[in-house]
Amino acid sequence: MGVLPCRRLGPVLVGASLLALAASAVAAKTSWRKVTETDLHFIHDTLREAHPGYIDQSAAGEAFRAWLETGLGDSLKLAQRVRSRGEFEAVLRFYGSGFRDGHLGVGTNAGVTQSAWWTTGWLVAWRNGEYVVSQHLPGNKANLPPIGSRVLRCDGLTPAKRLEREVAPFFDRRVELESVASGEAQFLTLNSRTLLPWRKPTKHCVLALPTNEIRSYRLQWRRLEAMADEAGQSVKRPSMGVVDLGEGRFWVHASNFWLKGKDIEDYQAMLARLPGLREARLVVFDLRGNEGGDGGLGMALLNALLEPGYVQYYLDRSGYSRAYAEYRVSSIALTVFAEQYLARAKSLDGESGDGYLEIVRQRDRMRDALAQGKEWLIQWDNGAQPARESPEPLGSKPQLAILTHSRCASACLDFVDYAKALPGMVHLGRPTSADTVFMERGIAQLPSGLGSLYFPFKVWRNRPRGNNQPYLPDELFSGDIDDTAAVQTWVLEQMAAREGAAKAVAETSR
Known part of the structure; x- marks a missing residue:
């Protein structure tokens, strides 16, 4: 076209x-x-x-x-x-x-009032590829399927196909992503005439009970009297910081790269502590709760732990030295730099901070490119991120692992890009979300005054990770990813097994 x-x-x-x-x-x-x-x-x-x-x-x-x-x-x-x-x-x-x-x-700008929700009396959650009855709502005396029952069909369609047709077009059509499938699953038996005004109520669902009996249920829709804990809940975000698990093992909660308020102090304290972990036995970066933000924050964490130049050396070897980004030149992009980005950088670094000065530089470059009638503006002057001269580092490093959840996107995915380029890095948890090659985000208010459009204005070239491509972990966690105690126990078991296997190989090679 x-x-x-x-x-x-x-x-x-x-x-x-x-x-x-x-x-x-x-x-x-x-x-x-x-x-x-x-x-x-x-x-x-x-x-x-x-x-x-x-x-x-x-x-x-x-x-x-x-x-x-x-x-x-x-x-x-x-x-x-x-x-x-x-x-x-x-x-x-x-x-x-x-x-x-x-x-x-x-x-x-408007939320959905509780009275606008309708329910069948039971909620569904997406668990490891299946749609499972997760909760009975209070005040419902109808015949409800037992907790743990699996939904097989609703009005002749699989749950995935019904949600893809009725719900995804009004929220997120990337139903192949776990983050989307799990987020939209609740709408199988939950409806809002405000959010989905033309949706026809489902009449029947066929379920496999925990006893493996197959049973059909006629759905009885009624107004939701009390919002359940699982309905519409936001992502759980552990507090940022470093936890000493003993025996030289450390757990780094990198749960947010969009910093404000106390998060700024927590991040800076975490950053200051990481250089002291270079001789640790194990360091796990826990990205649960992290949905993106400033990609530079993730690189700073890795550099603090592994010494400047170490990460960039392996990024260059993995193909990231060929990747670069270009901004689409427009008056709108200039406004984003001049107003939105500068205001945020000032709140974080002040007008003398490196982040603020970099935004000023990019704003001025965008203004010049616009005046010259250019279509594209390379993010870095030389067309790619400046490569650091760094010989392959010597000496032992900690065992390294990253733990992801399904909503890891944007700057969180950038962190995974960097981490997976490092030798010996183990990826654990759940599959990540995904990004297109179009990145960064500006905001434009709608003429109606009733909301805003958010949109990217930068494109990545030669990025090794593909367009809307998620990362799949080396080992999948099948339990509740928000249960920190269970997750930590599982991660330590996985890493101990790998450590033991590596020692066995080393012994046999002597």
């Missing part, structure tokens, strides 16, 4: 007072269809103006351009049915999810 010239957009970031006025104006309107159509066209035009996929000639760029146009048409057809705010939000999410990119979507 060819790339068409596009009109320049005006400023996309507005103050809170203007947003409030816009929201009030929308609330007074009766034509939700018109509001929806206006926001859809804004999303389309903003992405055409600023998203790298619109001019990128890779397969990822081709897929982006295809949905940009096809998805707009499909969404405008759906907009003809919009009569409420819930339906308005559903259509915007429908358009955003079609790009199959965790860095692109629409965030809205």
